[in-house]
Amino acid sequence: MKIFVDTAKLDEIKEACSWGIVDGVTTNPSLIKRAVDALKEKGEKVDMLTYIEQILKTAGKGHPVSLEVISLTSDEMFKEAIFLYERFNKVAGNVVIKIPINTFVQGCSYTNFEGLKTIKKLSERDIPVNCTLIMTPEQALLAAKAGARYASPFAGRVDDYIRKNLGISFKKGDYFDFELIEELRYQALEESIEDYIDQGERVDELYQNEEIIRGANFGKDNGISSGVDLVAQIVQIYSNYGFGTEVIASSMRNARQVREVAQAGAHIATIPFSVIKEMMQHPKTEEGIKLFTRDVVPEYRKIFEEK
Ligand code: E4P
Numbered sequence: 001m002k003i004f005v006d007t008a009k010l011d012e013i014k015e016a017c018s019w020g021i022v023d024g025v026t027t028n029p030s031l032i033k034r035a036v037d038a039l040k041e042k043g044e045k046v047d048m049l050t051y052i053e054q055i056l057k058t059a060g061k062g063h064p065v066s067l068e069v070i071s072l073t074s075d076e077m078f079k080e081a082i083f084l085y086e087r088f089n090k091v092a093g094n095v096v097i098k099i100p101i102n103t104f105v106q107g108c109s110y111t112n113f114e115g116l117k118t119i120k121k122l123s124e125r126d127i128p129v130n131c132t133l134i135m136t137p138e139q140a141l142l143a144a145k146a147g148a149r150y151a152s153p154f155a156g157r158v159d160d161y162i163r164k165n166l167g168i169s170f171k172k173g174d175y176f177d178f179e180l181i182e183e184l185r186y187q188a189l190e191e192s193i194e195d196y197i198d199q200g201e202r203v204d205e206l207y208q209n210e211e212i213i214r215g216a217n218f219g220k221d222n223g224i225s226s227g228v229d230l231v232a233q234i235v236q237i238y239s240n241y242g243f244g245t246e247v248i249a250s251s252m253r254n255a256r257q258v259r260e261v262a263q264a265g266a267h268i269a270t271i272p273f274s275v276i277k278e279m280m281q282h283p284k285t286e287e288g289i290k291l292f293t294r295d296v297v298p299e300y301r302k303i304f305e306e307k
Helices: 010-018 029-041 048-059 074-092 114-124 137-146 155-166 178-198 203-207 210-217 227-241 255-263 273-278 283-294 298-306
Strands: 002-006 024-026 065-068 095-100 129-134 150-153 246-249 268-271
Touching: 002 010, 002 273, 010 048, 010 273, 024 048, 024 268, 048 065, 048 074, 065 074, 065 129, 074 095, 074 114, 095 114, 114 129, 114 137, 129 137, 137 150, 137 227, 150 227, 155 178, 155 227, 155 255, 178 203, 178 210, 227 246, 227 255, 255 268, 255 273, 268 273
Parallel strands: 002 024, 002 268, 024 065, 065 095, 095 129, 129 150, 150 246, 246 268
Antiparallel strands: none
């Protein structure tokens, strides 16, 4: 699995790239705001054109950097995408344009195809697109059909949505134990089904019983039981039909979630700087290095001094 760093902070990109495990970078307007705010707090001014160039050079050739458009209509997004690509791709040849799957333009119907139309036009010109804000496998299927090079399911935000609907309180980095939810769902459902069967209800009645229906969907977002499940379903669909679109598991909240999207077969995970650091941690590793350091005997130390 490739690892992208999910930040627009240049110092974080520089440090993460120095670790030798970063294959790309993703930004979005909120991440750019965070980076700009942090620089302003330090009293630094930001020349955005130069700043973006520095990000692209730091990531380097062959390491894609996603830059997002800011408009909501296809015509405007297309113009912005062309600007970003023509202005910045010459720096290191690594620009990817981020286009939202659905922009919900005010005044239009609830859904629109502005994002998809833009992806199609850009992919016809061989401009690589990262389709962002994907929350369902259906959206991911459409993004791939429109020609997106990458699809970004927001695993963490789907977990947030499910947890909030369940009334579970959580902090941003908390692991979502969707297997525990599944276990609870299964047990609760089994108990109520047994009760209804004891009362003589038939299968057709149970199928339409509101309590049973609620129980069966408990903790699910229209058949999706977690952000990891969303990623797994998209990977499966792409593999079924041989789509070349790569899945970027996005909105990563903690190290265990990264592990699970890797198990699910995500091609890429875009991971915040702090979560990459978390991936390195275990108390027994820390204890182990302290013990190894303590146990170095002079005879062994000497061989390194003489080399
Ligand atoms: C990645 O491309 C997304 O912009 C990012 O992962 C969103 O993460 P968030 O849900 O933590 O804001």
